[in-house]
Amino acid sequence: MKIALGADHGGYELKRMLHGFLEEKGHAVLNMGTDGTASVDYPDHAERVAAAVAGGEADRGIMVCGSGVGACIAANKVPGARASVCHDTYSARQGVEHDDANVLCLGARIIGTHLAFELTSAFLEAKFSGEERHSRRLANVLAIERRY
Ligand code: RB5
DSSP states (O other), X not given: OEEEEEEOTTTHHHHHHHHHHHHHTTOEEEEOXXXXXXXXXXXXXXXXXXXXXXXXXXXXXXXXXXXSHXXXXXXXXXXXXXXEEOOSHHHHHHHHHHHOOOEEEEETTTSOHHHHHHHHHHHHHOOOOOOHHHHHHHHHHHHHXXXX
């Protein structure tokens, strides 16, 4: 898969580890910065990740900040992005299967590297189920996006 990967300064170190992990698993990584620990603004990088996914340049996105929360709020402002903070593997997988989540947001100050790897695997291995009730709800979500 092609993965857009981004972070702010709080997430940079975990992003670096994730970059290696993703490549080791055979994924192509689109690096959306940041590439150091100097303070940056998470919306800039979250937007790049979300836009790459929404625009079809990447299949999925992963965005890391301190808590994952700010990145998630910013990413969801891009039409077509469906981002969620997931710090448990059930949600990371089910968010894709039921809700067609396409951006995983992680909080580097909350979770460790190995849990981040497991969350990433759960997220990337999952596929949208396409079941009628989930497709209907997804259509409802997209309709909200079009109303505003
Ligand atoms: C940056 O200090 C921090 O606010 C950011 O990484 C993130 O946690 C926001 O949600």
